[in-house]
Amino acid sequence: MTTYIIRRLIMMIPILFGISVISFAIMYAAPGKPTVMDLDPDISVEAREAQMERLGLNDPPHIQYINWMSNVVKGDFGTSFTKKQPVRDMIADRLPNTLILMIFSTILAVIIAIPFGVLSATKQYSKLDYGVTITSFLGLATPNFWLGLMLIMLFSVQLGWTPVGGVSTLGGEFNLLDRLHHLILPAIVLATADMAGLTRYTRSSMLEVINQDYIRTARAKGFREKTVIYKHGLRNALIPIITIFGLMLPTFIGGSVIVEQLFSWPGIGHLFISATFERDYPVIMAITMFGAVLTVIGNLIADILYAVLDPRIEY
Amino acid sequence: MSTLLEVKNLKTHFFSKNKVFPVVDGLDFNVKKGETLAIVGESGSGKSITSLSIMGLVPKPGGKTVAGEIIFDGTDLLSLSENEMYKVRGNDIAMIFQEPMTSLNPVLTIGEQITEVLIYHKKISKKEARQRAVDLLKIVGFARAEEILDDYPHRLSGGMRQRVMIAMAMSCDPKLLIADEPTTALDVTVQAQILELMKDLSHKFDSSIILITHDLGVVAELADRVLVMYAGQVVEESEIVQLFDNPLHPYTQGLLGSVPKINEEQERLSSIGGNVPSPDNFPKGCRFSTRCPHVMEKCIENQPDLIEVYPGRKSRCFLHEEGDS
Numbered sequence: 001m002t003t004y005i006i007r008r009l010i011m012m013i014p015i016l017f018g019i020s021v022i023s024f025a026i027m028y029a030a031p032g033k034p035t036v037m038d039l040d041p042d043i044s045v046e047a048r049e050a051q052m053e054r055l056g057l058n059d060p061p062h063i064q065y066i067n068w069m070s071n072v073v074k075g076d077f078g079t080s081f082t083k084k085q086p087v088r089d090m091i092a093d094r095l096p097n098t099l100i101l102m103i104f105s106t107i108l109a110v111i112i113a114i115p116f117g118v119l120s121a122t123k124q125y126s127k128l129d130y131g132v133t134i135t136s137f138l139g140l141a142t143p144n145f146w147l148g149l150m151l152i153m154l155f156s157v158q159l160g161w162t163p164v165g166g167v168s169t170l171g172g173e174f175n176l177l178d179r180l181h182h183l184i185l186p187a188i189v190l191a192t193a194d195m196a197g198l199t200r201y202t203r204s205s206m207l208e209v210i211n212q213d214y215i216r217t218a219r220a221k222g223f224r225e226k227t228v229i230y231k232h233g234l235r236n237a238l239i240p241i242i243t244i245f246g247l248m249l250p251t252f253i254g255g256s257v258i259v260e261q262l263f264s265w266p267g268i269g270h271l272f273i274s275a276t277f278e279r280d281y282p283v284i285m286a287i288t289m290f291g292a293v294l295t296v297i298g299n300l301i302a303d304i305l306y307a308v309l310d311p312r313i314e315y
Numbered sequence: 316m317s318t319l320l321e322v323k324n325l326k327t328h329f330f331s332k333n334k335v336f337p338v339v340d341g342l343d344f345n346v347k348k349g350e351t352l353a354i355v356g357e358s359g360s361g362k363s364i365t366s367l368s369i370m371g372l373v374p375k376p377g378g379k380t381v382a383g384e385i386i387f388d389g390t391d392l393l394s395l396s397e398n399e400m401y402k403v404r405g406n407d408i409a410m411i412f413q414e415p416m417t418s419l420n421p422v423l424t425i426g427e428q429i430t431e432v433l434i435y436h437k438k439i440s441k442k443e444a445r446q447r448a449v450d451l452l453k454i455v456g457f458a459r460a461e462e463i464l465d466d467y468p469h470r471l472s473g474g475m476r477q478r479v480m481i482a483m484a485m486s487c488d489p490k491l492l493i494a495d496e497p498t499t500a501l502d503v504t505v506q507a508q509i510l511e512l513m514k515d516l517s518h519k520f521d522s523s524i525i526l527i528t529h530d531l532g533v534v535a536e537l538a539d540r541v542l543v544m545y546a547g548q549v550v551e552e553s554e555i556v557q558l559f560d561n562p563l564h565p566y567t568q569g570l571l572g573s574v575p576k577i578n579e580e581q582e583r584l585s586s587i588g589g590n591v592p593s594p595d596n597f598p599k600g601c602r603f604s605t606r607c608p609h610v611m612e613k614c615i616e617n618q619p620d621l622i623e624v625y626p627g628r629k630s631r632c633f634l635h636e637e638g639d640s
Binding site: 213216218221224232235236239309310311312 | 370372376400401402403404405406409410412414417418419420421422423424431432435436467469480483
């Protein structure tokens with residue numbers, strides 16, 4: 001197992017290298033220059049050129065890549081063009097906010113999706129099953145930003161139950177309840193689509209399992225339906241769901257781009273949007289690489305969990 | 316010998332939108348204490364559904380036991396609530412299945428799967444259950460029982476898994492063991508070992524066995540009495556030796572005729588032409604009439620009753636009414 005994990009970690013290096021080359025090339029090919037947004041529109045052409053030269057943007061692309069990469073290897077992601085701050089600090093500042101949102105919405109998605117998926121499967125073709133199915137398709141089909149806006153309209157504007165955005169009440173002391181109060185809406189929005197997908201996967205996986213012979217064996221042993229489903233069924237049904245779960249991990253970063261913008265949540269996604277508009281290359285690259293690492297690690301975690309849940313898999 | 320299980324007029328039907336499938340249609344039989352009763356029939360004759368009806372595990376939705384009584388040890392199982400049935404299944408009546416490869420849970424160790432029954436039904440401690448599981452595994456022929464306990468099912472062969480299933484079924488010392496084609500999926504050599512084991516255990520634990528099979532070789536090996544089923548009904552009931560010597564019902568004759576004989580030269584095996592009729596389309600008269608070589612006019616119109624032809628031997632055929640068979 002340990003050798004397997006080490007081998008997989010070593011394999012991450014070429015994968016991440018490939019991703020960095022492609023992302024760098026795409027970013028370079030995109031129209032617009034960092035200097036356009038940054039500077040006074042009345043600035044002279046010479047001054048702008050000098051700025052380009054100073055940021056190293058006039059070098060040929062492969063030299064720029066090599067310069068960037070040689071710093072990244074040393075753990076230095078450069079300095080933001082617009083904020084003049086080290087990128088590492090900018091990400092470190094915002095990462096906790098994103099992680100809190102991600103973890104909270106993942107937990108929310110799992111604790112709602114798995115029981116409903118199981119219920120939907122065990123009571124196949126019942127009213128509950130149809131209800132869960134329709135709701136999850138609605139959840140899948142509803143765009144994040146729209147749902148977010150509607151929830152803000154309803155709960156924040158009309159009812160006034162929740163704050164409109166932000167992580168905490170400005171100027172206040174740290175207060176857990178206040179944090180949760182701010183967290184609830186964005187977490188619900190971020191969890192919705194994954195919750196819906198996860199419910200469907202759980203349902204189909206569970207349906208397959210409850211028709212297996214070992215479930216009949218468990219019933220023949222005289223166990224109550226609950227034991228049969230949760231002890232003998234669920235563990236088997238979870239195995240394929242793990243893959244989905246591993247793939248979900250990086251989508252939270254993607255999903256949070258919209259949700260964080262909507263709820264003025266100062267996280268990575270929020271930073272990513274503004275960096276993209278400002279063509280802040282070092283920040284864009286750093287966040288892209290962060291997403292890439294998350295994807296690769298998500299897959300690794302899924303593979304490790306396979307071996308933990310399924311005794312037939314050994315590495 | 317006293318009677319352990321008495322099944323009276325058992326009817327288990329399956330329902331689809333506008334059709335009724337009388338898969339088990341008026342079954343009467345009994346099992347005495349310590350006896351091995353074989354239920355024989357082709358695929359689709361309703362033998363597996365009979366066993367699931369006794370266990371109260373008829374597949375839902377769709378299947379339902381609509382009539383009859385299943386009197387086990389003095390109580391009608393059909394009148395018990397689901398909560399009371401939980402205490403019967405796996406405890407008083409245990410079952411082993413056809414597919415040992417898939418009948419064990421792949422993510423739980425052998426030990427967990429055996430001890431969980433013991434802890435649940437006998438309310439003993441984990442440690443006691445483990446000791447009992449080791450004993451059981453030794454009884455069913457595992458020399459390294461302690462090691463097997465912590466293994467997962469995928470490490471065992473089909474024959475070994477069936478031994479584990481048997482150990483699991485016998486763990487609570489059941490009064491009745493239902494074995495649904497226990498050897499069908501196994502190698503011939505392993506089949507013999509498993510049958511030998513079941514024979515031994517039924518004596519050791521003094522359990523009755525209902526053996527469901529389509530293999531007459533298995534019947535000859537293990538059973539005391541045989542019930543031949545055809546299209547949801549009993550067509551013949553007999554002691555084992557007499558059945559092989561002198562089968563009464565044309566269907567039984569056909570079944571026995573289709574078994575190859577080692578001491579006779581045969582060009583081709585004889586077979587019964589056609590298939591078991593589908594339960595939504597049973598013939599109006601005798602259900603075997605469509606395939607019977609002795610079919611008469613009244614067989615097509617009327618259903619024969621199961622009549623006692625000789626003491627302890629019953630057959631469902633008009634041929635016996637005329638005084639000869």
